Amino acid sequence: MLLAVVSGFAAALFAPFIHRRLPRYSGWLFATLPAGLFVYFVSFSGRIAEAEPPRFAYTWLGSLGIDLTFHVDGLSLLFALLIAAIGALVIVYSGSYLAGHAEQGIFFSHMLAFMASMLGLVLADNAIVLFIFWELTSLSSYFLIGFDHRRAGARHAALQALLVTGLGGLALLAGLILMGSVFGTLEISQWMLTGDAIRFHVLYLPIVLLIAGAAFTKSAQIPFHFWLPNAMEAPAPVSTYLHSATMVKAGIYLLARLNPVLGDTVMWSALVTTFGAATMVTGAYLALVHVDLKRILAYTTISALGMMTMLLGIGTPIAIQACVVFLLAHALYKGALFLVAGAIDHATGVRDATRLGGLFGQMPVVAIAGLVAALSSAGVPPHLGFVGKELVYQALSEHLLNAILLGAMLLTSISFVAVAGVVGYRPFFEGMRDVAREPHPPGLSLCLGPALLAALGLIIGVAPGLVEHWLVAPAASAIGFQPVAVELALWHGFHYNLLLTLFAFATGMFVYSRWDGFRAVCTSLDASASFGPARGYDLLLTATSAAARATTRILQSGHLHFYLLTIVVTAIALIGGSLLTQHLPLGVSRWSDVRIHEFVLAVLVLAATVLVVRARKLITAVVSLGVVGYGVALFFLFFSAPDLAMTQFAIESLSVLLLVLVLFRLPEIERYSRTSERVRDAVPALIFGGLMTILVLTVTALSREARLAPFFAEHSYPDAKGMNVVNVILVDFRGLDTMGEITVLSIAAIGVFSLLKLFLKGKRESEGNP
Amino acid sequence: MEVTLAFVIGGLYAAGIYLMMRRSIVKLIIGLALLGHAANLLIFTIGRLVRGAPPIIDHGKTHLIGQFADPVPEALILTAIVIGFGVSAFAIVLIWRSHETVGTDDLDEMRSTDSFD
Numbered sequence: 001m002l003l004a005v006v007s008g009f010a011a012a013l014f015a016p017f018i019h020r021r022l023p024r025y026s027g028w029l030f031a032t033l034p035a036g037l038f039v040y041f042v043s044f045s046g047r048i049a050e051a052e053p054p055r056f057a058y059t060w061l062g063s064l065g066i067d068l069t070f071h072v073d074g075l076s077l078l079f080a081l082l083i084a085a086i087g088a089l090v091i092v093y094s095g096s097y098l099a100g101h102a103e104q105g106i107f108f109s110h111m112l113a114f115m116a117s118m119l120g121l122v123l124a125d126n127a128i129v130l131f132i133f134w135e136l137t138s139l140s141s142y143f144l145i146g147f148d149h150r151r152a153g154a155r156h157a158a159l160q161a162l163l164v165t166g167l168g169g170l171a172l173l174a175g176l177i178l179m180g181s182v183f184g185t186l187e188i189s190q191w192m193l194t195g196d197a198i199r200f201h202v203l204y205l206p207i208v209l210l211i212a213g214a215a216f217t218k219s220a221q222i223p224f225h226f227w228l229p230n231a232m233e234a235p236a237p238v239s240t241y242l243h244s245a246t247m248v249k250a251g252i253y254l255l256a257r258l259n260p261v262l263g264d265t266v267m268w269s270a271l272v273t274t275f276g277a278a279t280m281v282t283g284a285y286l287a288l289v290h291v292d293l294k295r296i297l298a299y300t301t302i303s304a305l306g307m308m309t310m311l312l313g314i315g316t317p318i319a320i321q322a323c324v325v326f327l328l329a330h331a332l333y334k335g336a337l338f339l340v341a342g343a344i345d346h347a348t349g350v351r352d353a354t355r356l357g358g359l360f361g362q363m364p365v366v367a368i369a370g371l372v373a374a375l376s377s378a379g380v381p382p383h384l385g386f387v388g389k390e391l392v393y394q395a396l397s398e399h400l401l402n403a404i405l406l407g408a409m410l411l412t413s414i415s416f417v418a419v420a421g422v423v424g425y426r427p428f429f430e431g432m433r434d435v436a437r438e439p440h441p442p443g444l445s446l447c448l449g450p451a452l453l454a455a456l457g458l459i460i461g462v463a464p465g466l467v468e469h470w471l472v473a474p475a476a477s478a479i480g481f482q483p484v485a486v487e488l489a490l491w492h493g494f495h496y497n498l499l500l501t502l503f504a505f506a507t508g509m510f511v512y513s514r515w516d517g518f519r520a521v522c523t524s525l526d527a528s529a530s531f532g533p534a535r536g537y538d539l540l541l542t543a544t545s546a547a548a549r550a551t552t553r554i555l556q557s558g559h560l561h562f563y564l565l566t567i568v569v570t571a572i573a574l575i576g577g578s579l580l581t582q583h584l585p586l587g588v589s590r591w592s593d594v595r596i597h598e599f600v601l602a603v604l605v606l607a608a609t610v611l612v613v614r615a616r617k618l619i620t621a622v623v624s625l626g627v628v629g630y631g632v633a634l635f636f637l638f639f640s641a642p643d644l645a646m647t648q649f650a651i652e653s654l655s656v657l658l659l660v661l662v663l664f665r666l667p668e669i670e671r672y673s674r675t676s677e678r679v680r681d682a683v684p685a686l687i688f689g690g691l692m693t694i695l696v697l698t699v700t701a702l703s704r705e706a707r708l709a710p711f712f713a714e715h716s717y718p719d720a721k722g723m724n725v726v727n728v729i730l731v732d733f734r735g736l737d738t739m740g741e742i743t744v745l746s747i748a749a750i751g752v753f754s755l756l757k758l759f760l761k762g763k764r765e766s767e768g769n770p
Numbered sequence: 771m772e773v774t775l776a777f778v779i780g781g782l783y784a785a786g787i788y789l790m791m792r793r794s795i796v797k798l799i800i801g802l803a804l805l806g807h808a809a810n811l812l813i814f815t816i817g818r819l820v821r822g823a824p825p826i827i828d829h830g831k832t833h834l835i836g837q838f839a840d841p842v843p844e845a846l847i848l849t850a851i852v853i854g855f856g857v858s859a860f861a862i863v864l865i866w867r868s869h870e871t872v873g874t875d876d877l878d879e880m881r882s883t884d885s886f887d
Contacts, residue, residue, distance in 0.1 A: 560798070560877050561791040568787055587773075594771050602774045609785045612800060621800055628782070632807050635775070636814070636847075640824040640839035644814075644847055651855045655803070658859060662866050672793040672876050681791040689784025692812065696776035699816050708842045709825075713834035717827050725825040725834065729845040741849050748856035752863045 001056035001070050004037055005123060008116025012109045019105030027095015027445060030108050034087035034115060041080045044072050045470040053478075055125065055189065065186050069125040074474025075256055078324065079122035079249070081471070082331050086245045087115045089449035093339055094237040096445040097346055107147060111241070114140035118246050122253055127176040127186045134172055134218075137250060138165040141242050145234040157233040160537065164227045168217030172254070175210030178203050179261070191261045192481055199265055208262055211254065212271055219251025219305045222279045226534035228302055229286075232294040236342020239294055240449075244301050244334040249327065252305065255312045256323070260481030263315050272313030273405075279306030281408045284415035288511070289522045293341040293351045293423060297334065300377070300419050303412055304330045307392065310405070316398060317476070317484055322391035324475045325488065328467070329376060329384040329457060336373035336453035337423055340366055343446050344427055347439040354516070356427035362439045367428035369450035374424020376457040378417040378508065379501060384461035386501075387488055389413065393497040410500055417508020422515060464488035561681065568684050575691050579698065586694065587701030598638060605631035618669050626656040643726050775815045782808035793877045795865045799858065806854040810847045817843030 011033050019026040047054055053073035060068045072080070091111060098104045117140055120133035139162070146158030180186045182198050191198075198204055215221070220228035231243055242248070255272060262268055283303030287296050304326070311323035343366045344359065345351050360367045376383035379390075396405045460466055465488070473486040511518055555566070608627035615621035629652035637645035659666075673681075712725050712733065722728035730738050782804050789801025817840045825841035827834055869875055 561793065564787070564791050590771075590773050594774050598771055599774060602778050605778050606781045609781050609804065612804065613785045613789060618796065621796075625800055625803055628804065628807060632811060635778075635811065639771075639814070639819040639821060641814070641844050641847075642824050642826075644844055644851065647848055647851050651851055655855060655858060658862055662862060665866050666796060666862075666869065669796055670794055670875060672878070682788055685784045685788035685791065688787055689780040689782075691780075692783045692808070693776045693780030696779055696812065696815055697773065700772040700776070700818065704818060706840050706842075709838075709840045712841050713825070713838065716834075717832045723827040723829075725827065725841040726844045726848065729841055730848060734845065737849065741853060744853060745856045748860045751860050755860075755863045755867050 001072075001123070002058050002068060004040055005070065005116060005120045007033060007037070008112045008119065012111075012113035012116065015109040015112055016105035019108055023104070024099075025095075026105070026108060027092050030112060031088040031091040031095075033112065034084045034091065037119070038081060038084035038088060041072075041077060041084060044077055045474075048072065048074055048077055048470075048474045053189075065180075066126055066128045068129055069187060070120075070123040070129075071125040071189055072123060073478040074471075074476070075253070075478035076122050078328070078471055078475040079246075079253055080119055082328070083115060083118045083122065083246050086241060086331065086335050086453070087111075089335075089452060090237045090241045090339075092445045093240075093342070093449040094235070096443050097237055097342060098235060103147070107144075107235075110140055110143045110147070111237070114144060114242065114247075118250070121250055125187055125189050127180055127188055130188070131169070131173050131176055134214075134250065135166070135169045137247050138162060138169055141165070141231075141238075141247055144238040144242060145231045147235055147238065148233065151233070154233040157227075157230040161227045161231050163541070164217050164224055164537070168214040168224070168251075171210040171217075172214035175207050175214060178207050178210065182207070188257065188261075191258075198261060204262075204265075205267065208268055208271065211258060211262065212275075215251035215254045215309075216275060217251070218254070219248050219309065220279075220302050221251070221275050221306060221309055222282055223533040223536075225279060225283065225302045226537065229290075229295050229298040230534075232292070232298050236294070236338060236345060239298070240335050240338035240342065243298060244338050245331040248301065248305055249308075249331070252308045252312065252323075252327065255309065256320075256479045259312060259315065259320075259479050263312075269313050269315060273310050274313075276306045276308070276310030276313055277405055277408050279303070280310060280412050282306075284412040285522075287419050288415055288515070289519060291353050291519070293344065293353055293356075293427075294338070296353065296419055296423060297337055297341060300416060301330075301334055303415070304334065307409070307412065311392065311395060312479070314395060314405075315480075316395060317480055318391065318398060319395035320479045321472065321476045321484060321486055322388065322395045324472050324479070325384070325391050326388035328460075328472070329388040332453050332457040332460075333373040333376040333383075333385055336369055336450045336457070337377065339446075339450040339453070340370035340373065341423065343442045343450065346446065347442055353422050353426060357430040358428070359439060360428040362441050363428075363447075365447040365451055366442055369447070369454040370424045370428060372424075372454040372458055373450065374420035376454070376461065377424075378420035379413060379504070382458070382462045384457045384464070387461055387464055389501065390497060393500055397497065406500070410504060413501070413504035414508045414511060417505055418511040418515065421509065421512035565681070565684060568688050572684060572688055572691060575695060576687075579691070579694060582698075584698040585701050586697045588697065590701075598635075601631055601634055601638075605635075616669060618663060618666060621669060622656065622659045622663065625659075626652060629655070641726075643724070771819050772815055775811060775819070779808055779811050779815065782811065794875050795868070795877055796875060798877070799861045799865055802861065803854070803858055806850070806858075810850055810854075813843050813847055813850075 011030065015026075015030060018029065022029060044054065053071050053076075055069065055071040057070075058068040060066055091108065094104075094107065094111065098107055101107070114137060117133050117136035121130060121137055124130040124133055142158050142162040145161050146154050148154040149158075176186075179191065179198065182201050182203055183191050183194060185191070198207070201207075217224045228243055228248065232239055234242070280303050283299045283301070283306055287299035287303060290296050290299065308323050308327055308330075311319045311326070341351065343363065344356065347363060348356065348359070350356055372383070376385035379385045379388075392409060393406070396409055468486045468488045472488065473484055476484040476486060557563075605628055608624045608631065611624040612621050612628065615624060629648065633645045633648035633652060636642075636648055712729060716722055716725045716728040720728045720732040722732065786801045786803075786805030786808055789797045789804065792798065792801070820837060820839040823836070823838045825834060825838045825844065865875075
């Protein structure tokens, strides 16, 4: 199983090299991988129908509760099969769609990596693994949308998709971690068994909001829908694969996967149903306003995703069943339609539906595939789309809010019928045409995908028994987490739903016939272009980068004293804050143990410190600094640290020597700042100094438990044969640290040397060469 | 005695930070040295002060007995002193050179010396 998931990444790694060797056949060659995976996943179908879904576990980060666990239940299988099958067709298709493109090898690489991420996403059982693959799909889709990276539009769309879905990814991570903390495990299959616990948990509301946020961004639900039409900047195979059949359905997958755990509450139904229905209607409306074939398809996809979300929100067995069937039908017909739009674009260079027409003669296979797929999308019998739509009507008529939802569904159906005409009929069979170049007939690999997908939609529609037991029933059972018996039929007998369908057909065809006029009215009414979520996204993006720039300008002012001031004030706030809240004793009564020579030394050091600060001559400052240093060394000596004292004496002498040596070359101390600036700096400095005094007082007033000292006292001689414990620590127990220290000193020495030496050379050159 | 040293440490910190915030780069270096002393004494004092009992094992013994100064802070400070010297040696040469090149000692005047012209 791990091999099946990872193979796509491995293939992605080698794809550009293989493509360079075999540029003509690479599409067919790469398609063998998803085709093989398809066969592999079909082999699971028998096992799933029986009982326990097979589970695969590979140890990864066991200590964190994160292992590479995968499981295959009906829902995973449905998605995995769609991903593999459509993946194979799309890769074959892109073999000729992008033929001759300089970066086709890289395209295949991204495509295969995306496929592998998507498979990992739908198969993962561990929540964190699911999240990782979720993010991988966002990342690989970024590359795919921005494939035509020389165009600013493509780059912008790619970034937009990445940011919106990436934001959802963060929500997903937070939601999954919260769920993991509630359940005490990260295995989703374990969650199912104890699902009831979470519905009454105090974290239920935030979890639902986070998970819904993730699903809504990924599946382009209102108000996050705007990234999907913009992502149509991508080449047609990408739009087919990512934005109709697989990636945008990841959000649906997430909702379906977590439905047994989170679903079946008023909160969940209200949230998911409302957003789904709103998205469905909005998408259906916007699809009629546009003329670009791919944009039209993108909006109907949004609408369809909204429908699936709504059905999951309703959550009754029939709604779940409708969702699964419609998902399958949509993947087949929308995949076909996107490929058809791509083929038209490839042949004519035009995607504007108002300028296309009469293409049947040039591309009969594509035309028939497009027509069949469009009929399925319109819900015309005997296509699978009809079966799906009937189920949706049935699910809605059972629901409490049926009047509103049925109305919304009816509007959507009308739009789908009209769009089917615009996309699947008009470009091929209507007379007019306004295409600059003579279209060339598409080859086999461009026809295969649309033809096969459209044919499947028709075949399954005629004989729904082909999929009901091994594909639809297990998937519906997995979403509902209870066995569901599925009986799909083309003909349900005469039912009033049929009247709705007929009404939708008639109205839809009327809208189609008046499409141009309808669009003109809508465009004049339509204000969503000037303000809407997309505009909000732009504003947010601009505001974010402006805020970042302002923050940087404030924090990175370029003035060292400002940086220091920031650090000092922060430290004062943190140290002072915790000292204030702790209320620890200061222990000032310990004055008594001071001896006279120590006290004199302390006064001397403090006086020398004041002198350093107040010095007007550099030599005064240097000498006073020396006094401070020797004073510190004496403190070391008084309090049982002879090694420190010796080192300090030596170093202090060296420092003073060095300072004196370069003294006559150094600039004289100057006063640059005004009195007000000095006060501004002195106040925090004094406060900080005072805080450090209080800190030392409080800390030393507490009793202390030395854990390391006894160890070194015990082991220094027996283990390291040294009598001086400090030295033993430095050269033996912590020998590597000392090694690092020596390295630092050597680097400093090299730095000093090069500053002294190399600079002179440069100077001499510049002097000789003015 | 910790009480007395607490005030010495506070004074050193205040002086060090105040000098580091000056615009004169020479004062910055001196302030850095003072801050180093302050930090060393801080670690030393927080490790508790013991008079006349260095952590050195007597001849004929195999380990430290009785009261002794904690060797761990001492080892830390020993490292810090040496590294501190490395830093200030480098800094002293650096400011000497930068003063020769830029011709000023004022940090606020040194904000755009990355370009060669």
